[in-house]
Amino acid sequence: MSTVIPFGPQHPVLPEPLHLKLTVKDEIVTEALPTIGYVHRGLEWLAQKKDFHQMVQVVERVCGICSCIHAATYCQGIEEMMDIEVPRRAEFLRVIWSEMHRIHSHMLWLGLMADSFGLESLFMQCWKVREQVMDVMEATAGNRVIISVNQVGGVRRDLSDAQLSWIKDVLNNLEKEFLALKSTFGDDYTVRKRTVGVGMLKKSSAYDLGAAGPVLRGSGIAQDMRMTGYGAYKHLDFEPVVEDGCDSWSRTMVRFREVLQSIDLVRQAISRLPEGELTARVKGKPEGEVIVRTEQPRGEVMYYIKASGNKFLDRCRIRTPTFANVPPLLEMLPGADLANVPVIALSIDPCISCTER
Amino acid sequence: MFKMTPNIVKNAVSKYATRLYPVEVREPFERVRGNLDIDIEKCIFCKKCSIKCPSGCITVDKDARKWEVDPYACVYCGICVDVCPTDCLFMHPEYRKPAPVKEPKTAVQPEK
Numbered sequence: 001m002s003t004v005i006p007f008g009p010q011h012p013v014l015p016e017p018l019h020l021k022l023t024v025k026d027e028i029v030t031e032a033l034p035t036i037g038y039v040h041r042g043l044e045w046l047a048q049k050k051d052f053h054q055m056v057q058v059v060e061r062v063c064g065i066c067s068c069i070h071a072a073t074y075c076q077g078i079e080e081m082m083d084i085e086v087p088r089r090a091e092f093l094r095v096i097w098s099e100m101h102r103i104h105s106h107m108l109w110l111g112l113m114a115d116s117f118g119l120e121s122l123f124m125q126c127w128k129v130r131e132q133v134m135d136v137m138e139a140t141a142g143n144r145v146i147i148s149v150n151q152v153g154g155v156r157r158d159l160s161d162a163q164l165s166w167i168k169d170v171l172n173n174l175e176k177e178f179l180a181l182k183s184t185f186g187d188d189y190t191v192r193k194r195t196v197g198v199g200m201l202k203k204s205s206a207y208d209l210g211a212a213g214p215v216l217r218g219s220g221i222a223q224d225m226r227m228t229g230y231g232a233y234k235h236l237d238f239e240p241v242v243e244d245g246c247d248s249w250s251r252t253m254v255r256f257r258e259v260l261q262s263i264d265l266v267r268q269a270i271s272r273l274p275e276g277e278l279t280a281r282v283k284g285k286p287e288g289e290v291i292v293r294t295e296q297p298r299g300e301v302m303y304y305i306k307a308s309g310n311k312f313l314d315r316c317r318i319r320t321p322t323f324a325n326v327p328p329l330l331e332m333l334p335g336a337d338l339a340n341v342p343v344i345a346l347s348i349d350p351c352i353s354c355t356e357r
Numbered sequence: 358m359f360k361m362t363p364n365i366v367k368n369a370v371s372k373y374a375t376r377l378y379p380v381e382v383r384e385p386f387e388r389v390r391g392n393l394d395i396d397i398e399k400c401i402f403c404k405k406c407s408i409k410c411p412s413g414c415i416t417v418d419k420d421a422r423k424w425e426v427d428p429y430a431c432v433y434c435g436i437c438v439d440v441c442p443t444d445c446l447f448m449h450p451e452y453r454k455p456a457p458v459k460e461p462k463t464a465v466q467p468e469k
Contacts, residue, residue: 050411057411057434121365128374139386142448148434156439157388180364188360 213299
């Protein structure tokens with residue numbers, strides 16, 4: 001006999017309200033239906049109320065964890081529309097802060113993942129290591145999470161040489177402490193038992209269902225929007241992180257290795273940071289249509305911006321990565337054990353505030 | 358679990374990872390935008406901060422020579438500080454203290 005069990009919107013492992021209606025038969029999930037809509041804030045509508053400069057602060061609040069990348073993407077779109085050439089130093093500084101956001105987002109997620117399979121000590125250890133990045137952001141940008149460094153035409157803050165060398169020292173220490181967790185995530189018996197073979201998403205399904213980010217790369221498809229070379233990424237050397245396991249463990253390891261990749265990218269950006277201006281002059285009002293795609297910690301984000309030459313935008317549509325990752329989640333759940341549902345649901349890194357905006 | 362055990366033991370016997378706030382308080386970083394304040398003597402009531410503010414938390418009354426901010430609506434982006442022509446706005450690095458009543462922060466310029 002089938003039973004329907006609600007999972008969420010309030011659940012200990014879920015940081016945000018996602019509701020899954022699970023049909024189970026003898027503890028095995030046979031069907032899953034998602035419901036979202038608990039934290040809709042209407043941020044896109046604000047495009048008609050706030051001018052295009054103020055929208056930078058609005059899109060930053062779409063998601064706390066990847067706020068800097070949201071703002072950078074939006075600014076990139078407006079700059080493309082208005083033909084503004086961003087100073088190179090500003091592009092590099094955007095990369096430094098964006099990668100810092102990726103590091104703290106992935107570390108937060110790794111902690112939550114550890115919590116979802118019941119290893120509380122690992123959860124706290126991850127967050128303890130993460131605090132160092134939060135300190136860097138607070139000291140360099142002025143806030144811990146929503147750092148407000150981007151503006152149309154460049155960045156609002158600069159990094160001094162002393163700060164850059166301090167960031168490098170912090171990252172060295174962080175890398176050392178973070179690598180100490182590698183054997184736990186990668187080889188530990190309990191962790192492998194809870195993640196290997198759980199939440200399988202075949203390569204072909206990941207491609208067909210339009211998965212994004214680490215979910216896609218965990219299924220063996222090397223797609224990373226940063227490879228398109230937007231901003232300063234064209235001046236940096238890196239390869240997308242790919243794992244072939246197609247399960248929750250692979251997705252964990254993709255994110256684990258991406259933290260190390262981001263640390264490397266910050267180091268590269270610091271060593272190649274050019275001198276120069278921070279902002280370009282912004283004249284006139286935006287007009288036209290533009291689509292921008294960038295890589296967020298959770299995957300590809302897409303902005304569609306339309307303007308008709310006045311200070312308010314006509315439309316600012318945001319497609320966030322979690323929205324793309326919900327169909328793959330529904331593919332992973334049927335056939336899974338009910339006890340594994342928290343691990344599987346978390347393995348896509350659900351960010352529901354992002355999805356609902 | 359087994360790989361984590363040495364770490365758990367180490368954490369159990371080493372000192373706290375957190376500070377015993379409020380007994381022990383860390384010095385804030387220099388650039389932190391903790392609290393918005395105004396040097397009202399220098400204000401020319403141009404309303405630029407109020408116009409540029411993304412959350413609309415600042416009200417400027419030129420006739421009453423009054424400047425007011427709602428600290429609970431402020432998003433601490435610091436744009437008002439950047440655009441102020443007389444540099445009379447500034448951010449304190451200390452965060453705002455919790456308060457029992459939500460009150461706006463008001464500054465009135467004395468008659469010259």
